[in-house]
Amino acid sequence: MEQERIQKSISAAFDSVNLINELNLKLDKTGDEIDRLNRNKEHLIIMLNKEWFSSNLTESQKLEIESCLK
Numbered sequence: 001m002e003q004e005r006i007q008k009s010i011s012a013a014f015d016s017v018n019l020i021n022e023l024n025l026k027l028d029k030t031g032d033e034i035d036r037l038n039r040n041k042e043h044l045i046i047m048l049n050k051e052w053f054s055s056n057l058t059e060s061q062k063l064e065i066e067s068c069l070k
Contacts, residue, residue, distance in 0.1 A: 006056050013047050013065065016040040020068040041069055 023029060023037045044065055047053045054062070 006052065009047065009053055010057065010061070013044060013053075014061075016043050017065055017068050020044075024068070044069060 020037060020040050023033055026033065029037070048062075048065065057065070
């Protein structure tokens, strides 16, 4: 896979990380927000299971993604 596409996928994953972190700060979430949170977490889990994706993450990127999945 070309490096540019890999980096775009990593960038998209961090859009999910940012959204998850933002939603996790809210004490009261709407049903829609809970659905968005769950969909974005599932997206990250799927991406982490792709060898080409996870092998191109830095250690700090892996830790940041894993921490928002807890």
